[in-house]
Amino acid sequence: MAASPYDLANESGYRAWRDAKLAAYPHSVDELIVPLADPRHLTPSEIGALEACCARANMAIYSAPHLPAADKSIPKQLAQQLGLVHLEGNYLADEDGLSSITPATDEGGSVRGDFIPYTHKPINWHTDGYYNTLDRRILGMTLHCAQDAEAGGENALLDHEIAYIQLRDANPDFIAALMQPDAMTIPARMDEDNVARPEQSGPVFAVDPEQGFLYMRYTARTRSIVWKADAVTQAAVKALADVLAGSEYILSARLAPGMGLICNNVLHTRSGFSDSPEHRRLLYRGRYYDRLRFDLNHPTARAA
Ligand SMILES: [Fe+2]
Numbered sequence: 001m002a003a004s005p006y007d008l009a010n011e012s013g014y015r016a017w018r019d020a021k022l023a024a025y026p027h028s029v030d031e032l033i034v035p036l037a038d039p040r041h042l043t044p045s046e047i048g049a050l051e052a053c054c055a056r057a058n059m060a061i062y063s064a065p066h067l068p069a070a071d072k073s074i075p076k077q078l079a080q081q082l083g084l085v086h087l088e089g090n091y092l093a094d095e096d097g098l099s100s101i102t103p104a105t106d107e108g109g110s111v112r113g114d115f116i117p118y119t120h121k122p123i124n125w126h127t128d129g130y131y132n133t134l135d136r137r138i139l140g141m142t143l144h145c146a147q148d149a150e151a152g153g154e155n156a157l158l159d160h161e162i163a164y165i166q167l168r169d170a171n172p173d174f175i176a177a178l179m180q181p182d183a184m185t186i187p188a189r190m191d192e193d194n195v196a197r198p199e200q201s202g203p204v205f206a207v208d209p210e211q212g213f214l215y216m217r218y219t220a221r222t223r224s225i226v227w228k229a230d231a232v233t234q235a236a237v238k239a240l241a242d243v244l245a246g247s248e249y250i251l252s253a254r255l256a257p258g259m260g261l262i263c264n265n266v267l268h269t270r271s272g273f274s275d276s277p278e279h280r281r282l283l284y285r286g287r288y289y290d291r292l293r294f295d296l297n298h299p300t301a302r303a304a
Contacts (some may be wrong), residue, residue, distance in 0.1 A: 004181045005070050006164070006207045006214055008172050018165050022249075025162060029251040030059060033259075036064045039078035048180045050262065051294035052084070058159045059263035061253060069257035072098055075144035075284050082262060083293035084140045087286055088129065092118075097279065101143075102136065102282040103275060117285075122272040124220040127160065128287050129264050131186040131200050137215055140288035147256035149281035152273030154254045160216035162249045164205060167239055174236035178204035183233055184217070185226040204240070213291065220244065235246045255283070264291050 003010045005017035026032055034049045036042065039062055043052075053060035067074060076096060079085075087097035092115075094100055094129045105116045116123055129138030143155070167174045177183060185201040219225060220241060227237050244250075244267065253261065273281055 004207060004212055006205075006212075008168075009073050010122050014168070018169075021161060021165065025159070025249055026053075026057055026251065029157065029253045032059060032251070033061045033063055036062045036078075038067070038261075039064050041073045042078070042081050044297065047081075047294050047297055054262075054264065054292055054294070056264050057234065057251070057262060058161060061158060061255070061259060061261055063256075063259045065256065065258035067258060069144075070146040070282070072096060072144075072284055075142050075169055075260055075286060078260075078262070079140070079142050079288065080296060082140075083296055084142065084262075084286065084288040085170040086289040087133075088138060088289065094304060098144075098284045098286050100282060101285050102280060109250065117175070120273055120275065123270040125156075125158075125267055125269050126218050126219040126221070127267055128285075129265070130184075130217040130219045131197060132217070133200060134202060134206070136289065137217075138287045138289065139263050139291040140263070140286075142260060142262050142284075142286040142288075143255065144260035144284040145257055146282040146284060147280055148254070148256050149273035150276040150279040152271050153281050154252055154271045155261070156271075157251045157253060157261070157263075157266055158247060158249060158268075159245065160205075160218075161214055162247065162265060163216070163240065163243055164214060166243045166249075167236065168249060170239050170243075171236075174231050175205060177228075177233040178240070179206065179228075180228060180233065183228050185228075187224060187226060188223055211291075213264075216265075216267070260290060279299040 003013045005014045012156060032053045034053060036046055050060045089097050092099060101117050103120050128141050132138060181203055183203050184202045185199060189197060189201045202217060204216060204218050208215060225231055275281055
């Protein structure tokens with residue numbers, strides 16, 4: 001196996017990988033939009049187009065505005081064809097395991113309304129499931145737009161590999177600090193889905209020991225999170241926040257009905273938004289323990 005570009009001792013391998021990654025990275029989210037005739041039944045060329053986007057940016061945005069946008073089978077079956085099958089269930093998810101992200105009717109009173117996703121409020125940079133243990137990593141994530149807001153509700157998106165590159169270029173010690181198993185600790189608490197969770201410590205960046213991909217768990221939240229107190233970790237966290245505040249590689253997407261994001265749990269935000277009775281924002285979110293794969297519909301894969 002080739003030496004990993006994520007090995008801090010492998011400077012030449014890192015340089016080659018980095019330069020290729022930055023050269024291929026899209027300048028606009030428009031480069032990642034793939035029209036699909038029917039997301040429930042992908043063609044080989046559509047799979048190829050989605051794969052090409054994900055190779056560049058760990059994400060793709062599909063578009064199928066001609067189909068009924070509120071049909072949950074669209075994101076569910078699309079995900080299945082791309083290897084996303086192990087859904088994280090949580091008690092606020094719908095029966096099919098997807099979560100309907102929409103403002104609670106009474107933001108002060110309901111259980112959902114206690115948690116930011118179910119409000120009109122902005123959500124700062126994070127990867128999904130950052131509080132999960134490493135054996136329950138959220139590797140894949142989908143967001144399908146059934147209805148967009150009257151105004152606002154955009155998602156900023158950044159491939160976590162780009163965040164890694166910008167931090168490593170600033171100072172490789174920042175990467176080492178954020179790969180420490182106790183870099184980030186979520187105290188025992190109730191999570192956003194109101195499930196009691198024990199304290200979780202873990203790295204921000206981790207490399208999968210078998211497949212070699214980079215995984216990131218992160219939240220820009222400052223409440224209910226404890227960063228390792230040593231100076232280099234503190235400096236690394238500050239540098240990462242600076243990257244997320246102004247990276248030239250940040251993409252911005254506004255999902256319209258029938259559009260959706262598929263990704264390897266990249267960094268993302270949501271801007272605040274306003275609704276109207278005709279434009280009550282509704283997104284179906286899927287969190288998966290799987291990473292995207294694109295070889296499932298190939299004849300060779302079927303035969304294997
Ligand atoms: Fe999220």
